Amino acid sequence: MSDPHTTPFGISLRHIGVTFESRERSRVQALQDVSLDLAAGEVSCIIGASGCGKSTLLRILAGLETRHAGQASLDGQPIGQPGLDRGIVFQDHRLVPWMTVRQNLELALHRALPQERGNAIANALALVGLQAFESAYPYQLSGGMAQRVAIARALVHRPRVLLMDEPFGALDALTRIQLQDALLRIHERERITTVLVTHDIEEALYLGDRIAVLSSHPGRVIAAFPIELPRPRDRAHPAFAAIRADIYQRFFTPRAEAATATVPPTPASS
Numbered sequence: 001m002s003d004p005h006t007t008p009f010g011i012s013l014r015h016i017g018v019t020f021e022s023r024e025r026s027r028v029q030a031l032q033d034v035s036l037d038l039a040a041g042e043v044s045c046i047i048g049a050s051g052c053g054k055s056t057l058l059r060i061l062a063g064l065e066t067r068h069a070g071q072a073s074l075d076g077q078p079i080g081q082p083g084l085d086r087g088i089v090f091q092d093h094r095l096v097p098w099m100t101v102r103q104n105l106e107l108a109l110h111r112a113l114p115q116e117r118g119n120a121i122a123n124a125l126a127l128v129g130l131q132a133f134e135s136a137y138p139y140q141l142s143g144g145m146a147q148r149v150a151i152a153r154a155l156v157h158r159p160r161v162l163l164m165d166e167p168f169g170a171l172d173a174l175t176r177i178q179l180q181d182a183l184l185r186i187h188e189r190e191r192i193t194t195v196l197v198t199h200d201i202e203e204a205l206y207l208g209d210r211i212a213v214l215s216s217h218p219g220r221v222i223a224a225f226p227i228e229l230p231r232p233r234d235r236a237h238p239a240f241a242a243i244r245a246d247i248y249q250r251f252f253t254p255r256a257e258a259a260t261a262t263v264p265p266t267p268a269s270s
């Protein structure tokens with residue numbers, strides 16, 4: 001049997017469109033003709049302003065939103081419903097408040113064999129550096145620690161894909177940086193295909209192997225390009241600043257011009 005962690009795979013989105021209809025019969029086109037390839041083992045960041053359809057796109061990848069045009073596939077298989085091959089982290093940790101960290105992870109593992117649960121929980125907590133907190137309740141954790149537990153819960157099944165919806169958006173600036181570094185350490189170890197949506201350009205640049213920029217109303221791909229800056233990345237480096245400035249410009253450039261530009265200049269990174 002092939003090992004899912006070594007088999008090459010990736011996410012493919014083809015002509016994804018989503019239109020929501022409200023009770024008042026008004027229509028909101030959330031996504032229009034979104035086509036993207038998100039490579040296996042990479043961190044792909046999707047950035048866009050509030051309401052541009054980032055969460056809707058992530059929900060499609062999670063199998064939570066199926067009312068869409070176009071095709072979404074993982075490793076060549078259409079994505080139809082939620083599955084344990086995809087772990088998801090939201091902006092809020094969504095831990096059960098009356099359960100300990102361990103019990104929260106056990107809840108996620110309810111379909112696993114009892115003898116496998118202990119190891120799976122220990123490994124997931126080690127990945128996020130919280131082995132010593134398995135008996136803690138969510139109210140005893142800081143916001144950053146609770147979000148680490150949410151990441152551990154998403155990883156406890158060793159999924160092939162980690163989906164993150166503004167995972168650090170509710171954290172203070174310093175904790176956010178710590179969690180970004182924690183995510184990179186996890187990624188270095190696990191090489192899990194990661195899709196992270198954010199409205200924070202700097203976060204996308206710091207974390208992403210690849211960035212897709214979405215326009216608003218409807219959400220369309222303005223640009224998609226790899227980030228070839230070496231790691232660890234230095235937010236103060238001129239090359240980092242140059243790409244950040246380029247992305248800012250894409251947000252504030254009229255759509256017709258922006259749509260023709262798909263690859264930003266790659267400044268010398270050394």
Ligand SMILES: Nc1ncnc2c1ncn2[C@@H]1O[C@H](COP(=O)(O)OP(=O)(O)OP(=O)(O)O)[C@@H](O)[C@H]1O
Pocket residue numbers: 020021022028029030048049050051052053054055056057199
């Ligand atoms: N279930 C729904 N019914 C109706 N409209 C919806 C629904 N879900 C999302 N929308 C609308 O679709 C658009 C995209 O929403 P979405 O939440 O995907 O955007 P977003 O980029 O994630 O926003 P934010 O950054 O604020 O979370 C918005 O205009 C939103 O109001």
